[in-house]
Amino acid sequence: MLGRVEKYILEKIVAEKTIHMTLIDPEKITPAQAAIVAESSKSSGTAAIMIGGSTLASQEHLDHIVKAIKEAVDLPTILFPNNASGISKHSDAIWFMSLLNSADQRFLIGAQIQGAPLIKQFNIEPISMGYIIVGQGGTAGVVGKAITIPYDKPNTAVDHALAGKYLGMRFIYLEGGSGVATPVPPEMISAVKKHVGLPLIVGGGIRTREQAVAAAQAGADIIVTGNLIEAVDSKRRIAEIVEGIKQKS
Numbered sequence: 001m002l003g004r005v006e007k008y009i010l011e012k013i014v015a016e017k018t019i020h021m022t023l024i025d026p027e028k029i030t031p032a033q034a035a036i037v038a039e040s041s042k043s044s045g046t047a048a049i050m051i052g053g054s055t056l057a058s059q060e061h062l063d064h065i066v067k068a069i070k071e072a073v074d075l076p077t078i079l080f081p082n083n084a085s086g087i088s089k090h091s092d093a094i095w096f097m098s099l100l101n102s103a104d105q106r107f108l109i110g111a112q113i114q115g116a117p118l119i120k121q122f123n124i125e126p127i128s129m130g131y132i133i134v135g136q137g138g139t140a141g142v143v144g145k146a147i148t149i150p151y152d153k154p155n156t157a158v159d160h161a162l163a164g165k166y167l168g169m170r171f172i173y174l175e176g177g178s179g180v181a182t183p184v185p186p187e188m189i190s191a192v193k194k195h196v197g198l199p200l201i202v203g204g205g206i207r208t209r210e211q212a213v214a215a216a217q218a219g220a221d222i223i224v225t226g227n228l229i230e231a232v233d234s235k236r237r238i239a240e241i242v243e244g245i246k247q248k249s
């Protein structure tokens with residue numbers, strides 16, 4: 001049976017074609033700021049709040065952040081963990097993910113084995129996802145020991161995503177890396193969407209409506225932005241992205 005958050009995401013994709021999620025990096029923010037960002041993102045039309053970062057170390061701080069977000073908005077929270085310390089009992093759901101192009105057993109299955117009993121104990125909804133770091137990859141690529149897939153090799157991304165699908169993963173995430181200069185190219189997004197067909201998440205370096213619309217037109221179902229919340233006019237820019245990807249134009 002589908003979990004509550006996964007059902008919400010899938011229904012929202014059907015209703016709105018492409019949806020937006022806001023990523024909050026707990027290390028860059030206080031709980032009070034996280035609450036403000038969540039409220040502002042909600043009013044811009046974001047569908048859910050993802051919480052995580054490549055270097056997160058303090059589970060206690062994460063707990064405070066998730067709690068503050070939950071108190072501020074009624075949007076689903078989805079953890080986006082970098083390892084087993086990225087789990088908070090206050091979250092509704094977690095991307096239960098494997099970094100499919102990591103060279104390190106820890107990011108393929110090690111941290112997941114460590115985290116699984118906590119997820120059960122805290123009754124957090126796990127949403128199975130294959131995570132693939134492409135292009136420059138940013139900090140996530142380095143920390144995750146990813147063998148990053150060059151932007152001009154869409155077929156290699158397809159092969160990774162297909163492997164994830166055949167292993168039973170229900171979402172695929174093409175990650176360009178937070179703050180990268182060039183987001184995942186539409187050619188790679190459309191190849192993965194066409195040949196794999198799973199709900200597709202795309203993020204990394206998306207800052208404008210045009211970039212988000214290009215990703216949506218190529219087949220992204222979920223657009224994730226993180227750094228954008230730091231911009232002075234983030235509320236307007238996120239609203240523009242949400243509006244643009246709904247219409248895909």
Ligand code: 1GP
Nearest residue numbers: 178179203204205226227
């Ligand atoms: C989530 O890493 C991204 O996939 C977020 O990237 O911070 O560049 O939006 P930005």
